[in-house]
Amino acid sequence: LQSITIRRPDDWHVHFRQGEMLANMVPLTSRHFKRARVMPNTDPPILTGAQALIYHGEIMAVAPAGFETKMTIKVVPETTPAIVREAFGLGIDAGKLYPDGVTTLSANGVRDFKALSPVFAEMEKLGMVLCLHGEDPGEDVFCLDREERFLKTLQWILDKFQGLKVVMEHLSTAEAVYVVEHFPTKNLAATVTPHHLENTLNDVIDGGLRPHHYCKPIAKRPEDRDRLIRAVTRLGQTKFFLGTDSAPHYRESKECDCGAAGVFTAPLALPLLAQIFEENGALGQLEAFTSVNGANFYGLPLNEETITLVREPWTVPDEYSGVVPLRAGKEIRWQVASDLG
């Protein structure tokens, strides 16, 4: 097979940042993706529907025609049912919750989940989706155990709010895959990133520190990565969909004494996924993961446009506007036909 044509994909988890970086990043996502769900951990964060609309305007000002965003508000300890109602009324269909201190700009995040019960109840009533960064922020928790330890909090949320739709974002462990696969209703789904399908902890710290492979949740064991690959490539799977978590930081914020978490993948996510799915004999399942399952979960129409990938090797650039991408300087066997020079 030398080419594959699929529905135009969506990215259900992306960070565009602000200002000049936003202006550089939005076109790199819109080149391949029809829609993107934009995460709210800006500085200051997006806490209300009104703020989300302003942020949406900043994105649209630099986006090409036809590109669509789905905005999120950040669910914080101060979030109230009234804030949720107002945001939903303005068309904001999801809230993103970061446990305290687990990743970029997540200070003042959530520790007391039970205290947010009225907010979860309101989201459940409205049909607003809860997107979870599922890591236990406890000081006593070892960094590689944070996702597994969070699963009891996830279970509590799902038990207590049985109509609430929940996305576990950027899965990184076999244990979390198991929970999502075996959950009995359609209310729980998960995003998976290209870098968690590519890297293990070896790619971050073995044979030299690789700051551009450092993200939260941290890439884990080969068994975890292989379990993620099996989950997303399984014929007929509906619970896993693409959220790149493409998270740009300037080179100097990564290559320093306390480097920021985040892997930048927007321009190469789709070619790399084609390569990974092909290696696993599952190119036929690529479209479900990139272009179908997410829209279905969010109750949105499938994209009618298509995109064609061709088997034509290219080398990933060393930098995009000061940001070092995953696989910088390395070859990927597939590329999007419209990118061919």
Ligand SMILES: [Zn+2]
């Ligand atoms: Zn993220």
